[in-house]
Amino acid sequence: VKQVYTFGGDARHDDPRARDKLLLGGKGANLAEMASIGLPVPPGFTITTEECVKYLNEGADFSDALRAEVAGALGHIEKTVGKKLGDAADPLLVSVRSGARVSMPGMMDTVLNLGLNDETVVGLARTSGDERFAWDSYRRFIQMYSDVVLGLDHGLFEEALEIAKEDNGFLNDVEMGSKEWHALVDEYKAIVVAEQGEPFPQDVNDQLWGAIRAVFDSWDSERAKIYRRLNGIPADWGTAVNVQAMVFGNMGETSATGVAFTRDPSTGEKAYYGEWLANAQGEDVVAGIRTPQYLTRKAREDASAKPLSMQEAMPEAYGELEQVFGTLESHYRDMQDIEFTVERGKLWMLQTRTGKRTAKAALKMAVDMVGEGLIDEATAVARVDPMALDQLLHPTLDPDAPRDILGRGLPASPGAASGAIVLDADTAEKRAELGEAVILVRIETSPEDIHGMHAAKGILTARGGMTSHAAVVARGMGRPCVSGASGLSIDRNARTVRIGHRELREGEVITLDGASGDIMAGEVPTIEPELAGDFGTLMEWADGKRRMRVRTNAETPADCRMARQFGAEGIGLCRTEHMFFDEDRISAVRQMILAENEKGRRAALAKLLPEQRGDFHAIFEVMAGLPVTIRLLDPPLHEFLPQEDEDFEELADAIGIGADTLKRRAGELHEFNPMLGHRGCRLGITYPEIYEMQARAIFEAACDVAAQSGEAPIPEVMIPLVATRRELELMRTLVERVASAVFEEKGRELDYHVGTMIELPRASLMASEIAKEAAFFSFGTNDLTQTTLGISRDDAGRFLGTYVEKGVFARDPFVSIDRDGVGQLVRLGVERGRAERPDLKLGICGEHGGDPASIAFCEEVGLDYVSASPYRVPIARLAAAQAAL
Ligand code: ADP
C-alpha cells in the first residue's frame, strides 16, 4: 500500500486514502484539500501515520519501499518548483512538519529551510539576489535542526546570537546584515562540532531523513505524552510527516508571515482576526520574539496601535487573503485557523484547520452560522462541546466591584480567576494539589509548562500575542489567560514579580480578567452568568432534539432553584443524609443512632420528623409539578458519630448518660468494610422506624405543598442498595402503609411512586424479579462501578492514575462509565426490568449522569432520563441532544 501522498502542483487526490485525515493527519489532509479547491499551496508530500506507527513499533530502519516512494514524491516537488534539493546553483528548500490526526499545538517540532549547506547557501544568495536572506535562512536552519533533530541545547545558539548582537551594538535581529549572519553561521557550526563531536550534516538527504526520523520520534516525547494524557488522545495514533517546498516570508519588506482566524476565536464576532509580521519566517509570530501586528485596520485602530496593519501595508496580498477566508468558510462551513506566508507580494497558504474557540465564541458562531444559512440547527447543536459550556456557567467578575488594577495585558482567554501567584509549572501543580487556587505567572509559556497551566486557575504572561502558546493552550483548556503584559517582569531568584510599579511576592493573590486583560491585586468578587442570548437559543434547539429528560442531583432549595434555572426537569437524586448533618439536628440524629432500643430511637426520630418535613417542604415548593426522587437514608450510621472526645462529652451531657457508655455504643457500630456494611435498605430493614419517619416527612410535606399551592409535586421514594426482591417488597410495603396513613389524616391522595436504585450487580442480574416491586429503577453507577470493579472510589486515587497511564482503563471509570463491564450490567438491568414491566421508568443518578460520553451510552440503552449536579444540567441537556442526533 502507498504510504506517501503528494499535494499541490498537478498532484491528484482521487485515491480515497489521499483525503483520509486519520491517515494523513489533519495538517496533511487539509493541505491536500486546500490545493484541490484551487488555493495557493506550496507543493509537498505526506508520509502516513501508518508508517509512523510501524516505525515506532518495529523500531526498524526505513524500508527501501519507503525510500523509493519519498524519492518519487520529492521529484513531484522538484518538478513543480523547478528546483532540486541539494542543487548548488539553484537549490530547493523544504520544511519538514509533523501533523497528527488532531492538532496538538506546539507538541511536534517543525524544521524549516532544510536543504541548506555551505554550497547551497551560496546558490540561494545568488538566485534570490539577497545575501542577507540566504545567510539568515541558513542560521535559522542550523539552529532549528540542531535543536529538533540533533537534540542540542538551543540555549547555546540563542546565547551566541545575543552575543553577536551585543558585539555589533544591535538591539534587534533585523539589524543583522549578511556579514553578521555569515559569521554567526560559522559560530553555530563550531557549536555543533563542540557539542556532538561531528560537523553539521552537509548531505541534504541525510538532513531530510534525519528530520523525518525526528518527527516520528517526537510522537513519543515527554511533552507530547503529557498533552495526550490531558486530552485523552490514544498513544497509538502516530503522527504524519509533511515535507513541503519552502516559501519565504523573510525576503524583505514585501514578504511576511502570519496567522489568522476567519472569525474572532474569543468572542465569536464575524470579524477577521489575526497577527502578522513583515520580513519574518514561521514561528516568529507565535514565539513572542517580535511583537506581531494587527491584521486589519479596524483592529489596529481599536487598539490605538501605531505599526501598520497588513491591510494597510500590503493591501493586495491582504485582499487575496480575505478571498481565501471566504472560500475556506464556505468550503469547511466552520471557522478556520490558518497560517500563511507572503513571498515578495505573493500569498501562500501553509495550513488550515477548524479553529479552537472559547465556549462563548463556539455558541455565537454556531447560532450565527445557522442564521447565515451555512449550517443547520442539528449541526449547530452537534458542534458545541458540552463540557465547554462549563466556562459559561461559572461566574465572571462583578463589574461594579472595586478593582485595584496593577496592569494590563491582552485578553487572551476569557473568564475570571483569582489565585496565588506561582512562578513555575511544578510549583503550580504542587500547590494546586493541596487545594490552593493559583495563577501561573511566566515570561512566556512553552509546552513544558502544560501541567502547570492545567493545575492553575489562570495564566499570566509577559510576552506573546493572542496566538502565543499560552493563549492557544489556555483557550483550549478553558483557563482565563492574560498574555503579553508588557509591564510585567519576574525576578526568579527573589521569587517576586513586578507589575507596573508594584512588587508582589510569589503566593500573593491576584485576579485576572481574561475578557479585558486586566490584572488586579487581591480577590475580586464575581457575579452569576447570563443564560439568555445565544446560550438560550442553542439550548432551545438542543431541547428540541433530545429524547431523554434531564434532572438534577440536589438537596437544598438553593441548588434546586439553580438547577431549575439551568433547565432541570425534576430531581433525580435527593440525598437525605446530607440533611442529617445540619447543625440544628445532628444531635437528634446521634441520639437516634446511639439509642439502646426502638423506644429510644423513636423518641429521637420524633424530634427529627418536623425538621425533615421542613426540608422536603422547601424542595417541593421549588420543584412543584415536577418529579422529585428522594433516596431514603443510605450511609452507615457511624458516619454521623462524633470523632473528638469533647464532642462525645457534649453529646453525653445533652442525652444525660455517661460519655463512656456513649463511646462503647459507638465502638459497637464500628465496621471493617462500611461500604459493604450496614447501610442502604439494610438500615430500613433492621430499623424500620427510620424509613417510616422519612416517608412520613415526605408525604406530609407533599400534602401540605399541594394544599398550599394547588400544584403537587410527584414524590418518588427510592430505596437504596437493594439486592433482592424481598428487600424491596418489605420497604415498598412500609412506604405504602405510611402514605395511606398520611393521606387519610390529611384528607387528600397524591400520585407517588416507589422504586429502587440499581447499584449492586445482583440487582441488575435479578432485575426482572426486582421490577415486580419497583415503579422505577435509577442506576446508581457510582456504587455499581465500585461493586462491579471491586474498587473503592475513596481509595482509588492511589492507583487509578497509573492504571489509566498504563492503558488498563482508557479513562477513569468513575468519571466516564465503563461501557464494556458496568455498562453491560446497566443494559441487562434495563432489558430484564422492561421485559417484566414495560412502563418501568429508568434513569441514572451517578456522577456519570453529567458526563457526555456516559450520557451517549444512556441514550443507546434507552434510559428515560439522566440526572446531574446543577452546574452540569445544561451540559447534560446538550449532550443528550447530541446523543439523539
Ligand atoms: P505547528 O504545527 O507547530 O504550527 P507547522 O508545521 O505548522 O508547525 O510549522 C510552523 C510554521 O512554520 C508555520 O506556521 C509556517 O509559518 C512555517 N512553515 C512551515 N512550512 C513552511 C513552508 N513550506 N514555507 C514557509 N514556512 C513554513
Ligand code: MG
Ligand atoms: Mg502550524
Ligand code: MG
Ligand atoms: Mg449508592
